[in-house]
Amino acid sequence: MTVTSSKPLDLAALDQLTGGAFNAATSGERGARLREWLQSEPTEEQMHEVYRELSSRDKGVAKILKEKLDEIKRAHGQDALASDWAQKAEQMLQAPRLNIADALAWQRDAAKAGAPLSREPLASLKLRLAEVVKGVEDLQHQVMVQREAAVLLAQRIEVLSTKPLSEAQVGQTGLQADVAQWQTQAETLTQNAVWLSVDLKYPAQLDAARTQMQAVWDGFTAALSLAALAQNDAAAVLPPVPVWADEIRRLRGEAVSAASVPTDAPKAAKPKMDPAQRQALREQATAAVTEVLEAVEKEVTEGHGKASAGAAAALRAVLKTHGKNLDTALDARVHEALTAAGELEGWQRWRADQIRQELVTKAEALLGADKAPAMGGRKMQENLRQLRESWKQTDQGGLPNHGLWKRFDAACNEAYKTVQTWLDQIKQESAAHRAQRVALMEEVKAWTAANAESNDWRGQLRALHQFGERWRNAGHLSEKSFAEMQSQWKALIKAAAARVDAAQKASIERRQAMIAEAKDMSAAPLRVDAVKALQQRWQAEAQAVPLDRKTEQKLWEIFRAPLDEAFQRKGAERQQAETHLSARDRAVIDASKALDAANASGDAAKIRAAMAALDAALRGQAQQVAEQATAQAVAPAPAPAAEAQAAEAAGEQSTGSDASPASVPADEASAPSEESETPATDSETAEEAAPAPVAPPKPAKQVIAVRGDDRPGQKKTEAPAGRDGRRDGRPSERNARPGERAGDRPGRPGDRGPRSGDRGDRFPRGDFADRGERAPRLGDTAFRAQREAMERAEMSLRKLAAQAHGETLTRLMSAWQDRQADALPSAQELGKAVNASARQAWTQAVSTEAKAPAITALLRLEMAAEVPTPAEQLSERRALQLQLLTQRNQPGPAETWAQDVAQVLSGPHEANTARRLQNVLKNLLRR
Secondary structure (H helix, E strand, O other): OOOOOOOOOHHHHHHHHOOOOOOOOOOOHHHHHHHHHHHOOOHHHHHHHHHHHHOOOHHHHHHHHHHHHHHHHHHHHHHHHHHHHHHHHHHHHHHHOHHHHHHHHOOOOOOOOOOOOOOOOHHHHHHHHHHHHHHHHHHHHHHHHHHHHHHHHHHHHHHHHOOHHHHHHHHHHHHHHHHHHHHHHHHHHOOOOOOOOOOOOOHHHHHHHHHHHHHHHHHHHHHHHHHHHHHHHHOOOOOHHHHHHHHHHHHOOOOOHHHOOOOOHHHHHHOOOOHHHHHHHHHHHHHHHHHHHHHHHHHHHHHOHHHHHHHHHHHHHHHHHHHHHOOHHHHHHHHHHHHHHHHHHHHHHHHHHHHHHHHHHHHHEEOOOOEEEEEOOOHHHHHHHHHHHHHHHHHHHOOOOHHHHHHHHHHHHHHHHHHHHHHHHHHHHHHHHHHHHHHHHHHHHHHHHHOOOOOOOOHHHHOOOOOOOOHHHOOOOEEEEHHHHHHHHHHHHHHHOOOOOOOOOHHHHHHHHHHHHHHHHHHHHOOOOHHHHHHHHHHHHHHHHHOHHHHHHHHHHHHHHHHHHHHHHHHHHHHHHHHOOHHHHHHHHHHHHHHHHHHHHOOOHHHHHHHHHHHHOOOOOOOHHHHHHHHHHHOOOOOOOHHHHHHHHHHHHHHHHOOOOOOOOOOOOOOOOHHHHHHHHHHHHHHHHHOOOOOOOOOOOOOOOOOOOOOHHHHHHHHHOOOOOOOOOOOOOOOOOOOOOOOOOOOOOOOOOOOOOOOOOOOOOOOHHHHHHOOOOHHHHHHHHHHHHHHHHHHHHHHHHHHHHHHHHHHHHHHHHOOOOOOHHOHHHHHOOOOHHHHHHHHHHHHOOOOOOOOHHHHHHHHHHHHOOOOOHHHHHHHHHHHHHHOOOOOOOOOOHHHHHHHHHHHOOOHHHHHHHHHHHHOOOOO
16 A cells, blocks of 8 residues: 555554554554564655654654665765766766876765765776776886887997997897887887877877987988998998998008097007906996996985986986996896886876875865855965965976966965955954054043142052053054054153152152161160051051052061061060069979870879869969968058058059050060069068068958939848849849850950959969959969960860770770670760669670660661761651650650660671761760
């Protein structure tokens, strides 16, 4: 059944046509039926109809039909290509003259176009073309051989003309046969079917060789005939050959002409040459010919066509002089070299035509089929230049080809139109860029005039920088135009930046003056207020007149160097003064060193004992000062002079403690002042000079602030409630911040800080703090020593605790793996998070045999420790979380984690389970 185009959507007909491919149940069955139908070789129209309907229903099965259609399409394309290239081949074969370059290019171009060269008729045409090309090449080679043979025959004739007449008459017969054979071979070559396809130079060369050889042969035979006639007839004319004419004269008894007689009479009288002289002449000829012959062979081997032609001409010239003295082997070698040189010359011309054809193809490919440029202007210009240079080099190595040159020149001229368009565009862009730069220079002139009185140096520098960026990005110009405009631009920018440069120069001078002032200031006693004022002047100058970053940084380093040196000198002096430590600071420093030694031992007990000793040393100072105050209170009243000295010392102390020096370095504020220690010394002096004891002072009564309240019935002696709601003034629990205990609130602005003598206080109070007395201030060295020692000790304790925690976990995991209850860590090692009952449950779980794995208990532990669960058990963890949400008044995982650990320990030891349990216990045992 056939499907007509009038019913393209007749599914029943299509299904019947394809053997039920449309109504098949599965896609595989549809594909099988469609393949069976394709084996019946349906028409292309039928396949198109089936594909049009099937592509919307089953694309997978329709792909089979699509591939078949694409294959048919490719076959049609291949057939069209084969027909086109077969037609071209037939045209070349039927042409009266076949160009070898076109025949060789046919196969290459057909392969590039994708023609099926391995299929008929292209396969047979390719063989036919190859045979024709081979025949033409062989014919050209034979022409070159015939030409060289003609030269050799002419040389033989010439040599024979120098021999005696009898010898010439004997050699005439063989030479006549060779000449007749050469003429027959030359005539055969001209009758060849492909003779018209050879290069145009070969017929001319063959005709020239035939004409020359025929002329030489005719002259030789005519001279030989005259010589034979002159031998028989004394009145006959002598032949034109000098050797034969002299021989006939001698036979007639006539005198031999002087021109033909050699200068050496004895040698002329000898009919034969001396063997030694003949050997010398042969060696001389061999040396002369061998030198030129080697040059010809070298050029032929290297493939230099032009050089080989010149060398062959030189060899022929040498043969004219020394050819009669050569031996047979060297004569054959000369013949082979001349033949190879002639062949190479022909091949060079053929190769030059091939290169020219390639250059023509490349030139025509510069423009596409639609005559559109295939590349940009600059690239096109470079390619055209390279192609023309290659053509010049090819012309230097062989004869020109005017037909190919016309095609090449026309293609290059057509492609150069793109270059011309690009050059015009470049000129337009260059004119636009030039106008842009001219406008920018005018703008700079206007800006210079507008800012002639401005002192905004920073803004002017910014504007000049922007002008420079715009000039650099203004586009490309030719070298000549850019050099001309660049000089003008530099002059304008220099004029615009003249005031800025002058301001920067003046600023540098002022900064140099401040640097000199800083050096003088560092040499004198250091005054902090003067240093701050000088630094402020420097900052004001830097903000007013900006300089180049490197210059400004260099000046700043020079400026700050003497000031830093002065402050370092002052710090060194202070440190030298602090080396004379008092007895109260020496005890703290010794305790700090002992704490460092304990810290280096790595023993937690020793570290804690050393920390306690350092704390005791701090409190021991307070007790010592309290005893000194009690002794001073019981001592007699000081003399008036002592009282005045003490008052003066007290005044100095208050001045030294209240004044805050305005020093630049940060360590000035923390360094102990010399004035703060003066009152203690004066007090001791006053104590030594006191003649009589005085009554101890009464303790100060604690003052309690009472809010005045005039409300009816309110007692004024009643203590009001504190600000946080408690009557005793302490902060209440309800007002404490989240995460804080009552009384732990940080101090507010204005508070005096902590009320205990911890290590962060330079004034340890001890037990006498309740009396309202203050301990003496620690020296800077002692304060820093005890603080750093405490920090290092606390860090070591934390590291030791973490290490002990890790060792405890390792022992716990090992005891579980080996099922050894006695290897479990003690309750003290496990920490306060594990009580005795929990450890007892763990011991029982480890001592018993392994039970089934407690998966739920492990999930509860991960929930309690808030650690992640493996991805494969996330669903079980979410289900357990939902289940726990439905259980009210049940203890959560954070409350029952000890029992869950016991359940996990009762199960088998597995690597994955042990790793998860260890991650859980890392967090739970630290709580």
